[in-house]
Amino acid sequence: MLIKSQDKTEPKSYEITPETRYWSRRDWLKSVGIMGAGLAALNAAPSFALAQDPNWQAMLLDKLSNRSKWPHSTKETPTPYKDVVTYNNFYEFGTGKDDPVKNSQDFRVDPWRVKVEGEVGKPGNYTLEDIFRPHALEDRIYRFRCVEAWSMVVPWVGFPLADLLKRFEPTSKAKYVRFETLVDPDRFPAQRFGRSTIPWPYVEGLRMDEAMHPLTLMVVGVYGKALLPQSGAPLRLMVPWKYGFKSIKSIVKIQFVEKEPKSTWQQLASQEYGFFANVNPEVDHPRWSQKRERRLPNSIWDPNWMPTQKFNGYEEQVAPLYAGMNLRTNY
C-alpha cells in the first residue's frame, strides 16, 4: 500500500493470547452456566468482555458449533492459522504486519452497534444479536489476494452479505453500499492523536450487484473460531475476487447510497487504488507487477511465488458483473 512496511515473510511466533483468552473465558462462562445471563453475572466474571450485549457471544458460539460446510471451497491447502492471525493489515492497530496482533491484545468488542442508514426501509442502530440472529454460518475456504502481492488461502466462517442486506429492505435508489470501520482511539491505538497514518474511518464500498453476489461474505470467524481483533472482529467483509483492501474490518456502519462512494485508498492515491480493485494479473499496480503472488507461508529462501489468476480464480462466477467494462480503466 502507500506506507511501506517491512516485509516479514516469516511471521513471528507470538503467543496467540487473545484467541486463547477470548475462548477460554467464553468456555468458562458456558461451563459455569452463565453464558447469556445478565449483566451482573458477566460483570462478576473475568473482565474480558463488557457485558452490554452479553447474548451475542452465546449466540455466536452456538452458531459456530452448528456451522456447515460450503460445497464450493477451494481445494488448495489452507494457510496455517498462525499465519492468518499474525500477518495482518489493519492500520487502526499500526502499519506493520505484526502490529495488529501486538496492539490488539486489549481490544474489546463491546459495546458494538452497526448503524444502517440511507436508501433503506429499515434503518437502525443494530446490536450484534440483531445482525447474527437469522443467519446460519458456513465454512468457506477462499483464496485471498492482497494488492501488495502476497496471498493466503483462508477458511472463513460467515454468511452471504446479500442475506443481511436484504433484511434492511434497500430501496430502488440504493445503487451502492458503503461501509465504515469503528473510530475509537481508546480501542484502536493508531487512531490516537499524533499517531494517525490514514484518515479515519476506514471506508470501503461495493456496487449493489457486487454486494449481493453469492460469493460476497460477511465474516464472523476463521478456522471455526470467532474472529480475533486483528482479523476484524466482530464482523468484516470478504470479497474473494477483489484485492484484500476491499475486505473492510470491524464494521460499524452500512450505508445504502445512490452514488459511488470513495474508499479510503482511493482518497489517498486514486491513481494506484481504484474503486473496483478486482484482482487482475493483466493490470499492474503503478509500482509493481500483479502477475504473480507470494503464497504464505513463505520465506526469503522459498518465496513460494505463483501466477495470479484473473478475478483471483473466481472469473467464471463474477466476470458477468463486469461485462462490457474496460478493466484497465476501471481498476
Ligand code: MTE
Ligand atoms: N480494514 C480496516 N478497517 N483497516 C485496514 O487497515 N486493511 C485491508 C483489509 N481491511 C484494512 C482493512 C487490507 S489492505 C487487507 S490486505 C486486508 O484487510 C487484510 O486482512 P487480514 O489482515 O485478515 O489478512
